[in-house]
Amino acid sequence: MSSEPLRGAFGFLTVLPVRGNVTSASMLAFPLVGCAVGAGVGGIWLGAASWWGAWIAACLALATDLLLTGLLHIDGLADSADGLLPPMGRERRLEVMRLPDVGAFGVAIVAAVLLTRVAALAQQKPSLGLVVALWCASRTAMAITPSLLPYARRDGLASRFVGAGLWPVYGVVLAAGIAWAAVGARGLTAVAAALVGGGLVALLGLRRLGGFTGDVLGAMGVVGETVGLVVAAGRW
Numbered sequence: 137m138s139s140e141p142l143r144g145a146f147g148f149l150t151v152l153p154v155r156g157n158v159t160s161a162s163m164l165a166f167p168l169v170g171c172a173v174g175a176g177v178g179g180i181w182l183g184a185a186s187w188w189g190a191w192i193a194a195c196l197a198l199a200t201d202l203l204l205t206g207l208l209h210i211d212g213l214a215d216s217a218d219g220l221l222p223p224m225g226r227e228r229r230l231e232v233m234r235l236p237d238v239g240a241f242g243v244a245i246v247a248a249v250l251l252t253r254v255a256a257l258a259q260q261k262p263s264l265g266l267v268v269a270l271w272c273a274s275r276t277a278m279a280i281t282p283s284l285l286p287y288a289r290r291d292g293l294a295s296r297f298v299g300a301g302l303w304p305v306y307g308v309v310l311a312a313g314i315a316w317a318a319v320g321a322r323g324l325t326a327v328a329a330a331l332v333g334g335g336l337v338a339l340l341g342l343r344r345l346g347g348f349t350g351d352v353l354g355a356m357g358v359v360g361e362t363v364g365l366v367v368a369a370g371r372w
Contacts, residue, residue, distance in 0.1 A: 173271050177197050178263065181193055181197035216341070256362070
């Protein structure tokens with residue numbers, strides 16, 4: 137992989153001062169960006185837990201994720217909730233998802249997801265590897281979706297991702313290996329749950345929009361990570 141797709145992926149998915157053109161080739165680097173962001177989030181979670189209690193450590197980990205991603209995926213989750221959940225026609229859904237404001241569905245879903253993420257982190261022993269694996273899996277799901285589903289708009293930011301191919305699927309193997317090394321079967325199950333969670337969001341987008349949008353991809357990542365964290369926090 138050349139450095140240009142990697143720079144493009146980091147520049148698009150994070151707030152890091154990395155410059156590069158975002159193209160379909162950048163999707164190949166999405167799983168690696170997920171690993172890097174997950175390492176930052178997991179590192180803060182692990183380090184904070186050694187000094188503060190579980191809830192403060194969980195909140196700091198969540199804040200780190202929001203900081204590193206610039207709320208990009210949370211914005212996608214809010215827009216997707218406003219566009220996919222209320223009863224309306226396809227064109228109106230796409231229009232609503234482009235509006236700059238956030239509606240009641242977006243506010244409610246974002247609040248519920250953030251609270252669930254904090255609770256799931258606080259309810260389990262901090263694991264750097266688990267977070268790296270889940271964040272890698274979520275970006276992998278985002279990266280392969282443009283090759284499986286049609287683009288729902290005539291044009292838009294995410295149209296540049298079409299035609300990336302299925303090569304980013306290597307992220308599934310990478311995430312599974314990291315999860316197994318970190319927490320064993322619990323980690324593998326959490327990664328599988330994250331992929332299923334993200335996939336269900338993609339299917340909802342397909343059913344109600346006719347395909348994916350950039351907001352749907354962002355929502356896939358957040359929902360997938362959250363489902364994986366909840367599964368990992370279960371009483372194994």
